[in-house]
Amino acid sequence: MEDWTQTLDAGPLLLIAAGAIALILLLIIKFKVHAFITLVLVSLLTAVMAGIPIAGVATTMIGGFGGTLGTVALLVGLGAMLGRLIEHSGGAHALAERFVQIFGEKRAPFALGIASLILGFPMFFDAGLIMMLPIIFAIARRVSSANVLLFGIPAAAAFSVMHVFLPPHPGPVTAIEAYDANLGVVMLVGLVIVFPVWYISGYVWGKFVASRNLLPVPLLFGDVDEDQPVNPPKVSTVIMLLLLPMVLIFLNTGLSTLGSMGVVDTTQAWAQALILIGNSSIALLITVIVATIVLGWRRGENGTALEKIIDSSLGPIASVVLITGAGGMFGAVLRASGIGDALSDTLSDLGLPVIVAAYLIAVILRIAQGSATVALVTAAGLIAPAVLVADFNVLEVAAITLATAAGSVFAGHVNDSGFWLVGRLMGMDVKTTLKTWTVQQTLESVVAFVLVLVVYLIGSLI
Template sequence: MEEWTQTLGAGPLLGIAAAAIALLLVLVIKFKMHAFLTLILVSLLTAFAAGIPTNLIVDTAVSSFGGTLGSVALLIGLGAMLGKMVEHSGGAKVLADKLVDAFGHRRAPFALGLASLIMGFPIFFDAGLVVMLPIIFAVARRLGGGNVLLYGIPAAAAFSVMHVFVPPHPGPVAATELYGANLGLVLLVGLVMAFPVWYVSGYLWGKRVGTKYVIPVPALFGSVDEDQPKNPPRVGTVIAMLLLPLVLIFLNTGLDFLRAAGVVSADATWFQVLSALGESPVALLISVLVATVVLGTRRGENGTALEKVLDSSLGPVASVTLITGAGGMFGGILRASGIGDALANSLDNLGLPVIVAAYVIAVILRVAQGSATVALVTAAGLMAPAVAAGDYSVMQIVAVTLATAAGSVFAGHVNDSGFWLVGRLMGMDVKTTLKTWTVQQALESVLGFAVALAVFLIF
């Protein structure tokens, strides 16, 4: 691509960045413009305002969009397929039932939350919540005297935590791509932080609100046994399916560590083969192929029926995938314009650490426009040049990635679709949803940032 020199100073560039974000928010919130169209439009306007030569604008935008989708689309699509197979096979119900039996009636909220954490690795927030709700309702009727929040909030919070912090979910994958972080390490640290963040913001908070607000179980679903397969997989099979991509990706991370330590040679054929198998898209592809056999063909589903099940998983994630790519375009324009360098210099002058700035920007975007994905990809796109310009360790970049993710979930309220999903499905009015779910999201955000900040300071 042709080189050019930015002649604008830090002040005008930062003003352009502020105006771009403000315009994005106005278009999305006030005029209800779709986030995908908004990000593209604002990216092009930002490029013109920043003085990028007109013959380079489209190439810069398209290459940034394609560069982001190159890896993100594969991960999101394959992750959605794996989650659909687990859901469709009846594995979700089998796993939840087993955990309730293992932990006992008194620990049922903990068991349902733990099941949701495990299921939340491949299954997206809304799909996972809908899958679990019939089970939650049945358990609440049987054990909790009809109080749905005691069982529902821990489970919903578990899906939220996994969706926000753990790849292959689109938010952390997009942030990882934009920051250039190590995906295996983001996955590892995300998994480590997921349990304590959920335990406090989901389980303990769920017990508190479940005692304070008694909400009867809504009559949204029939019997939990309706529409369930007659031959669901065994619990061990479901757990193995969920662990397979993790094991393969962790294998690749371990090999990289051994190579960096000089223990193994990167030129060895076995090393190259195992490394390829551990690449995230390949690991998920292998997992989906295994799942189609184990959870599909071996249970008597094949041919067109199985193809339709897999195909049905892609439609719901198409919008998220395109928005993520458009967020990458916005970030690419900001990097090309030199705004990132100006922001990095300004942050240095203010003494505001990059990790704090990334979190605060994501929080502001989240509260203002509602979408966690838009908040995350926009904040990451804005801060990525500042991170690239700094001298940060691999683990510090991972910490910044997770801190941005933490900011993107802060205090979901009436402009967030997840707010209405949780509130309406659990039979809460707006006021109660604000007191329960909005506070949970704020707790999840603050706790997640605290863990990410600790990682940043230690490593």
């Protein structure tokens, strides 16, 4: 694989990718083949059709699968344990009751979305969503409609918007470094656009799809019909548990950002220690341990009984983990085929305005190979030379940075592991996930681009 170079042009590679995606949808939706088997099979066929050397096919597939699972399995597993502890203790039910009591059923989706925006500032998308799921499910069950989409889409969209557009998340930080943008200006513009982007693509869209699709709350954290305990934890205790990983993760993202700016020496032992415990997986592990003590041992649950409660959380998420890993496998095969490089080389010669080119290149790369990070990094790398030599002011560069980030989130579908993560966690089939989450990601991208384009035009007048 190290000496192999792709000889096919962008046209044939695009046809192979389109055919592979169509085959996945056909097998899953029409012929009801299990998503895991479908993704593994189509990944194999795509690798062969794209001309990847036979000796490297299995390595590429396993590498993509393992690379995705390395993060997803830990986060989903630990998140499910935390969710099960909160659910079993009665904490989720107690918090849902208080939440609806304060905000009412009509305002509850909006309030939950705002809470997710706040929590999403330091937390990565997948970690934040996993952590909030028990609360999302509990509140969804509490209201009369009991529709998970009414709460799940606004909350998931909130984490996505924060992850895509605001430092210290890795996507915008990478683009800032590539374009030599001003961190403060990017942060300011990002803060201006995140609420309207979330309101349209998350809250309004979530209410719309919920009104047309009734999706019951999945039994991800156990049997909801079991009797609630007579001694549930205080609502404040549950809130503190939810805030704990947020604070820990902020240590990681905040210090890393300050280190990249030269404000903090992250090579120091104390900084390394804080960055370690702020890793998403480590932060969730610490939170699960604390929850085991606070919601388990201190409430009389111990020994085998507590072990069984935690163990019962892993069975329902096994399918989620495997399918998400297989989605990562498919994306890895497409990346290894060279389709991203071929498309980016073609698009970079179109002579478009820089901000439009940055957005469109990120969009095409996102659709073609699935990974938002790869789409953003590749697009920024291609456009950066033009940005660095041009006479753009700081506001224009910030707009170009966020436009690239906006393109990287466009229309997540079957080659994106996040597509499978959101769909399976919320109990959606592929067709429903396409109608809800894929469209949400498209709206998020387009609305954000329109807003940053306005900022760019304002900047050009200064």
